[in-house]
Amino acid sequence: xxxxxxxxxxxxxGVLGRIVSLFSRRGYNIxxxxxxxxxxxxxxxxxxxxxxxxxxxxxxxKQVAKLVDVEDVVExxxxxxxxxxxxxxxxxxxxxxxxxxxxxxxxxRANILDVSTKTLTMELTGDLDKINAFVELMKPYGILExxxxxxxxxxxxxxxxxx
Amino acid sequence: xxxxxxxxxxxxxxxxxxxxxxxxxxxxxxPIYDALYKYKDKINHYLTSHEQGAxxxxxxxxxxxxxxxxxxxxxxxxxxxLVTGIATAYMDSSxxxxxxxxxxxxxxxxxxxxEVDTTGITMPITKHNFIVKDVAELADxxxxxxxxxxxxxxxxxxxxxxxxxxxFECNYSMKTPIAPQNESSRTTPQELNKAxxxxxxxxxxxxxxxxxxxxxxxxDVLTEFASLLGAPVCTSAMGIGGxxxxxxxxxxxxxxxGTAVANTLATECDFLIAIGARFSDRVISNAQxxxxxxKVLHIDIDPAEINKNIMTAYSLVGDVKKILSLLNPLxxxxxxxxxxxxxxxxxxxxxxxxxxxxxxxKPQYVIQRLSSLAADKAIFVTxxxxxxxxxxxxxxxxxxxxxxxxxxxxxxxFGLGAAIGAAVAxxxxxxxxxxxxxxxxxxxxxIATAVEYELPLIEVIINNHNLGMVRQWQTMFYDKRYSQxxxxxxxxxxxxLADAYGAAAFNVxxxxxxxxxxxxxxxxxxxxxxxxxxxxDEKVFPMxxxxxxxxxxxxxxxx
Numbered sequence: 001x002x003x004x005x006x007x008x009x010x011x012x013x014g015v016l017g018r019i020v021s022l023f024s025r026r027g028y029n030i031x032x033x034x035x036x037x038x039x040x041x042x043x044x045x046x047x048x049x050x051x052x053x054x055x056x057x058x059x060x061x062k063q064v065a066k067l068v069d070v071e072d073v074v075e076x077x078x079x080x081x082x083x084x085x086x087x088x089x090x091x092x093x094x095x096x097x098x099x100x101x102x103x104x105x106x107x108x109r110a111n112i113l114d115v116s117t118k119t120l121t122m123e124l125t126g127d128l129d130k131i132n133a134f135v136e137l138m139k140p141y142g143i144l145e146x147x148x149x150x151x152x153x154x155x156x157x158x159x160x161x162x163x
Numbered sequence: 164x165x166x167x168x169x170x171x172x173x174x175x176x177x178x179x180x181x182x183x184x185x186x187x188x189x190x191x192x193x194p195i196y197d198a199l200y201k202y203k204d205k206i207n208h209y210l211t212s213h214e215q216g217a218x219x220x221x222x223x224x225x226x227x228x229x230x231x232x233x234x235x236x237x238x239x240x241x242x243x244x245l246v247t248g249i250a251t252a253y254m255d256s257s258x259x260x261x262x263x264x265x266x267x268x269x270x271x272x273x274x275x276x277x278e279v280d281t282t283g284i285t286m287p288i289t290k291h292n293f294i295v296k297d298v299a300e301l302a303d304x305x306x307x308x309x310x311x312x313x314x315x316x317x318x319x320x321x322x323x324x325x326x327x328x329x330x331f332e333c334n335y336s337m338k339t340p341i342a343p344q345n346e347s348s349r350t351t352p353q354e355l356n357k358a359x360x361x362x363x364x365x366x367x368x369x370x371x372x373x374x375x376x377x378x379x380x381x382x383d384v385l386t387e388f389a390s391l392l393g394a395p396v397c398t399s400a401m402g403i404g405g406x407x408x409x410x411x412x413x414x415x416x417x418x419x420x421g422t423a424v425a426n427t428l429a430t431e432c433d434f435l436i437a438i439g440a441r442f443s444d445r446v447i448s449n450a451q452x453x454x455x456x457x458k459v460l461h462i463d464i465d466p467a468e469i470n471k472n473i474m475t476a477y478s479l480v481g482d483v484k485k486i487l488s489l490l491n492p493l494x495x496x497x498x499x500x501x502x503x504x505x506x507x508x509x510x511x512x513x514x515x516x517x518x519x520x521x522x523x524x525k526p527q528y529v530i531q532r533l534s535s536l537a538a539d540k541a542i543f544v545t546x547x548x549x550x551x552x553x554x555x556x557x558x559x560x561x562x563x564x565x566x567x568x569x570x571x572x573x574x575x576x577f578g579l580g581a582a583i584g585a586a587v588a589x590x591x592x593x594x595x596x597x598x599x600x601x602x603x604x605x606x607x608x609x610i611a612t613a614v615e616y617e618l619p620l621i622e623v624i625i626n627n628h629n630l631g632m633v634r635q636w637q638t639m640f641y642d643k644r645y646s647q648x649x650x651x652x653x654x655x656x657x658x659x660l661a662d663a664y665g666a667a668a669f670n671v672x673x674x675x676x677x678x679x680x681x682x683x684x685x686x687x688x689x690x691x692x693x694x695x696x697x698x699x700d701e702k703v704f705p706m707x708x709x710x711x712x713x714x715x716x717x718x719x720x721x722x
């Protein structure tokens with residue numbers, strides 16, 4: 001089962017390395033990871049998506065929380081959080097295929113970023129399911145490249161990633 | 164006042180009441196060693212033969228006192244030589260601060276001479292580590308390093324100081340260290356009441372005490388707790404000394420080479436109370452068969468230990484001494500006649516004993532005699548292997564911090580360095596390192612250190628001319644294919660070696676020579692090697708075979 005942890009860390013060199021090293025040496029698999037600054041310049045926020053049962057997630061949560069540079073760890077559950085990811089898709093698109101691709105892009109609210117004689121590059125924002133569905137629909141046209149940012153997540157309502 | 168980085172470092176050590184460090188000089192730490200020359204009346208530096216010895220010595224210093232041990236090494240190979248010692252301290256939650264030099268900041272990342280990524284290498288084996296690139300941050304970093312090392316679950320912290328940072332000047336003003344935080348704040352009265360109720364409901368409780376009892380200085384409250392419960396107490400290897408060996412309720416070590424009594428009781432108990440222990444695989448063996456009828460109450464300072472290896476019914480997170488002292492007043496004294504009778508029955512059925520043979524020198528006998536003649540005054544240290552397990556079984560350790568062993572990492576070569584640290588920290592206390600011949604070979608260079616500083620250190624070599632524990636496994640599980648475990652091809656004369664180092668030595672080949680050698684060695688109050696020649700095929704029993712439940716132990720003669 002997928003779990004999403006929002007980890008608030010000190011905004012210092014090497015902190016991401018500590019988190020990633022902990023995951024790899026304890027054998028936790030990261031599905032996706034995104035990092036950026038937070039509302040407070042002293043801290044960065046890391047969003048990690050991982051698969052595992054509740055016991056594994058409990059261990060990850062506690063082991064991460066033990067790191068000195070980690071300020072807080074919060075699990076953002078799907079029912080009370082918003083998950084988003086940005087995805088670039090470059091597909092083969094000659095003049096004949098272009099209208100069909102435009103139609104699908106419109107349905108998914110994907111933006112066309114670049115058009116060439118043979119290709120089309122789009123950006124799409126959404127949660128995992130939406131992006132996967134879009135990618136499936138693009139496959140028949142011939143996907144040349146996919147670039148994804150990794151999941152970012154935020155709690156709904158007043159819920160915060162740092163207490 | 165304006166000081167150099169190196170001087171600030173030493174001032175900060177003095178702030179932390181550090182008067183002893185173990186180390187080895189080199190190019191990148193020249194400024195620090197230059198400052199040490201100036202501070203030699205305030206900080207005693209012990210020069211080891213190898214950086215690994217310095218790390219183990221800092222660890223032994225810490226384990227035998229509870230204070231933070233400090234070691235110092237240069238960049239590159241100096242730092243990598245500390246690694247085994249730091250990892251050993253990490254696995255056994257021993258508070259040390261390791262200080263390393265590094266190449267000057269502009270040279271970092273350029274594969275400079277004697278440059279390694281020290282913080283990168285030590286990241287997974289430290290509680291935390293730092294590289295200080297600005298001299299203005301040095302003092303607070305050192306303070307933070309000590310705070311992290313001793314707060315919560317103790318452990319090693321490394322501070323990497325590039326050479327130029329040690330020479331730059333900066334303003335320094337003294338600060339008084341802050342005491343580690345009270346870690347039991349998380350335990351609420353409701354939680355304590357619930358735990359007390361669970362304990363009260365138990366019919367056949369067993370206490371499993373680990374090294375956390377020693378780290379928290381909780382022996383007295385544990386003794387009271389055990390007495391209120393009327394429960395037997397077993398310990399992990401790390402817990403030895405945390406509960407007096409002579410206490411009636413002590414049933415010895417649990418686990419792979421644990422007593423049949425402890426392992427049987429763990430399997431029969433209905434309530435297991437783990438205190439400052441982490442359910443290592445050497446304790447639980449097959450997790451599915453471990454304490455199958457028991458609810459587990461886990462008391463530990465590290466929340467990440469709860470439900471890591473064994474699922475618990477209930478847990479209390481915090482300083483075990485504080486938790487037990489809050490819990491004890493909530494308990495009523497319980498008599499458990501039937502359970503007590505079962506403990507007594509098992510103790511009679513499975514005494515800690517071995518098969519004697521007329522005239523043959525047995526390792527267990529040597530260790531029993533060491534215990535009888537020196538346990539009231541000495542600190543015992545071990546290396547790793549068969550002699551370590553016999554020491555766990557046959558030494559009668561009455562007090563905490565009197566038995567130092569590498570429990571988690573199982574580091575051959577730990578003992579002698581750690582013994583040096585313990586001897587430095589505890590003047591006038593004999594320190595006895597029990598070693599195998601394999602372990603002795605790894606770091607015997609530190610005998611030179613013991614000689615230089617005239618330490619009352621006795622190195623007892625239980626010499627079977629083999630890597631005994633590996634040989635035991637080869638005998639039992641690899642059809643006696645003794646692949647590379649015989650040391651008989653190596654003809655080093657340990658008595659002559661002792662002489663070369665300037666240490667005294669005794670050779671013991673018969674049981675009747677044992678007491679004489681021990682008593683003479685104790686009287687000498689200087690480094691002594693006692694070489695004890697035992698047979699090639701002595702084995703450690705009981706033994707739980709790999710993958711088996713801890714109740715499926717093999718007794719001597721049962722292999």
